[in-house]
Amino acid sequence: MPKQKAFVAKKIEWLQIENPQNKWYTDKLLQILDRRVRTDPMLFVLYSNGRIFWIGQSDKGISKLRTQVLANKKKRSWDSFAIYTIANRSYLNDAEALATRIAMHAKIGYKNFTRAKNTTEDVKKDMRTWANAEIRMASRSLRPLERKYKKTLWRLDTKEKKIRKSYLKRIEKAKDAMRQKRLRAERDRKISVLKTQRKKLSPWRQSIAVWQARVRSFQNIKL
Secondary structure, three states: OOOOOOOEEEEEEEEEOOEOOEOOHHHHHHHHHHHHHOOOOEEEEEEEOOEEEEEEEEOOOOHHHHHHHHHOOOOOOOOEEEEEEEOOHHHHHHHHHHHHHHOOOOOOOOOOOOOOEEOHHHHHHHHHHHHHHHHHHHHHHHHHHHHHHHHHHHHHHHHHHHHHHHHHHHHHHOOOHHHHHHHHHHHHHHHHHHHHHHHOOHHHHHHHHHHHHHHHHHHOOOO
16 A cells, blocks of 8 residues: 655744844744745744734745745734645645634644654754854854954053053152152053053954854854
8 A cells, every 4th residue: 555645744833933132043044944845835823922823824835924024024923933834735725724713722732743744853953053153153253353352452451560560669769759750650651552552452342242242142042
């Protein structure tokens, strides 16, 4: 007997549509889904706080879901979704009608469509691979910048300590009050030059902060 073809070919369940700490998450997720399900006919379920918000169908892959995402970019009332690809396109309307008719509970049982190939973990794996690659790329830019910044800052701090130590001895040895005053003024001018040089490091600090935030945003992706 030939093996009967599954009604639901693939399922991708309970994925978050966006990550508030990573602005690139949604775009990459849609790219991966586009590669995984291509133009398969599908039902998609949108959830809001664990409750079914909408059940829809698409006979052109995730294009309709992508439209839903973009349409709700600024004001979205749903936060996660599931996809079930239908093996036969002609069953799509009936499948949507049936799903809409029986969707009475907050969450459809996980044991539904047990013969469907579960692609959820594949999508999660793709997203983790992407996030790790982005972390490595950002780290390659961040680490040399951090080393250069720390080395420059250490050199300026060391130079200031030497100046203060040197002038402290000279001021203590000077017996004349005017001489001491001139030495203090000279010391302060040199320290002021170092402070100016530190201020010039501000763009470095800002760049480091941006790269560090980027790394954290990808580290915070949990799937």
